[in-house]
Amino acid sequence: MLNTNFRRSVIAVILASLFSVSVLSQATADGITWTIRTSAADNSWTSVTYGNGLWVAVSNSVFGDTTNRVMTSSDGITWTSRSSANNNWLSVAYGNGLWVAVSSSGLGNRVMTSPDGITWTSRTSAANNDWQSVTYGNGLWVAVSSTGTGNRVMTSPDGITWTIRTSAADNQWYAVTFGDGLFVAVSIDGTNRVMTSPDGITWTARTSAADNQWFSVTYGDGLFVAVSQTGTGNRVMTSPDGITWTSRTPAADNDWQSVTYGNGLFVAVSNNLVGNISNQVMTSPDGITWTARTSAANNYWISVAYGNGLFVAVSVTGTGNRVMTSGVIGLTARTAAAATAEAARVAAAEAARVAAANAEAARKAKEQKELMEILALIPSIGELTLSLGETTKSLYSTKCVKGKTTKYVKYGAKCPKGYVKKK
Numbered sequence: 001m002l003n004t005n006f007r008r009s010v011i012a013v014i015l016a017s018l019f020s021v022s023v024l025s026q027a028t029a030d031g032i033t034w035t036i037r038t039s040a041a042d043n044s045w046t047s048v049t050y051g052n053g054l055w056v057a058v059s060n061s062v063f064g065d066t067t068n069r070v071m072t073s074s075d076g077i078t079w080t081s082r083s084s085a086n087n088n089w090l091s092v093a094y095g096n097g098l099w100v101a102v103s104s105s106g107l108g109n110r111v112m113t114s115p116d117g118i119t120w121t122s123r124t125s126a127a128n129n130d131w132q133s134v135t136y137g138n139g140l141w142v143a144v145s146s147t148g149t150g151n152r153v154m155t156s157p158d159g160i161t162w163t164i165r166t167s168a169a170d171n172q173w174y175a176v177t178f179g180d181g182l183f184v185a186v187s188i189d190g191t192n193r194v195m196t197s198p199d200g201i202t203w204t205a206r207t208s209a210a211d212n213q214w215f216s217v218t219y220g221d222g223l224f225v226a227v228s229q230t231g232t233g234n235r236v237m238t239s240p241d242g243i244t245w246t247s248r249t250p251a252a253d254n255d256w257q258s259v260t261y262g263n264g265l266f267v268a269v270s271n272n273l274v275g276n277i278s279n280q281v282m283t284s285p286d287g288i289t290w291t292a293r294t295s296a297a298n299n300y301w302i303s304v305a306y307g308n309g310l311f312v313a314v315s316v317t318g319t320g321n322r323v324m325t326s327g328v329i330g331l332t333a334r335t336a337a338a339a340t341a342e343a344a345r346v347a348a349a350e351a352a353r354v355a356a357a358n359a360e361a362a363r364k365a366k367e368q369k370e371l372m373e374i375l376a377l378i379p380s381i382g383e384l385t386l387s388l389g390e391t392t393k394s395l396y397s398t399k400c401v402k403g404k405t406t407k408y409v410k411y412g413a414k415c416p417k418g419y420v421k422k423k
Helices: 004-027 330-375 381-396
Strands: 036-038 044-051 055-058 072-073 079-084 091-097 098-103 112-113 122-125 132-138 140-145 153-156 163-165 174-179 182-186 192-198 203-207 212-221 222-226 237-238 246-248 256-262 265-270 281-284 292-293 301-307 310-315 321-328 397-402 405-410 421-423
Touching: 044 310, 079 310, 091 140, 098 132, 132 182, 174 222, 182 212, 212 265, 222 256, 256 310, 265 301, 301 330, 301 397
Parallel strands: 044 091, 044 301, 091 132, 132 174, 174 212, 212 256, 256 301
Antiparallel strands: 036 321, 044 055, 055 072, 072 079, 091 098, 098 112, 112 122, 132 140, 140 153, 153 163, 174 182, 182 192, 192 203, 212 222, 222 237, 237 246, 256 265, 265 281, 281 292, 301 310, 310 321, 397 405, 397 421
């Protein structure tokens, strides 16, 4: 029988293990429940992304701090202002060890780069266009613009030196992404509101699923997904190859501004001008069926990204609440939770081993005691042997006696001369 304290210890360890696993499981269910975080300043944060262990967001100059238009965070919770050129920064991306941001303002300096997200250097853009979006893929940086004539794309192998490329049409291109070996851009106007390129240089016009104002496009799990701020029941479109697009029904006809993919989930955010302003987030496991989610605040959410087990969205409006997050809070917390669960598992396994060993020892002790009790009930081996010997002789021979001398002969045989047969 295990003592009471030991049993209590085993139960406590098992409960701790189950609790740790439960917490870890709940922490990884992201994109649904959102929490407000305090931004470094009440700037108009227009874009956010994750790379190399760091979150980086950029802003324009419409509201807020005009000198610190970058903020960074290692966990998505605590944010720090960083200095940059006073441009209207609209998009930021990470690739090949470098952060790159593009702007819609500035004279010859509408690009800036940073190796660490903290210290930024202005770079000369290929043209003074309104650069709306930048991405990295296949060893190349690609940016798209909403202005310019025949020059609404620029590319760079290193983020520093940029070259003008001819877009498929002079549309207002608002977003570009890379996936499955293909660059895909979407626009808010024009006849063909999608264009694709395998190399970022030569672009081909594609027909969108609807002539909506497509503001954002992403790639995940073998699917391109774009979202729009206009349209009726068709503000999402999907494509397996970036060429053929199909309309999808959004969770609501909101002004959807940004879409991203992570942890097996597509997540989109919207502003608070039209539609269901209480549900400014929608999620989908496949890009086709969408579910409305409640945002942490009714702000003008304009960008969302995924990294390190966390979704982060930024806004251009709000007071002290222009960031919201959903999911595991960074690698440290996730690692700590996993370590706790593993420690509990090891402790439970050790407790089970000790319990089994104690039970085995108790079983053997009980068997030993029972054996000793059985042995105490029978005569000694020597006495038993003599008794058996006498019994055997009596069964298989005849006893013959002469005075004090005894002899045994085979059963049925006569006793020797002078001996008398005894029963």
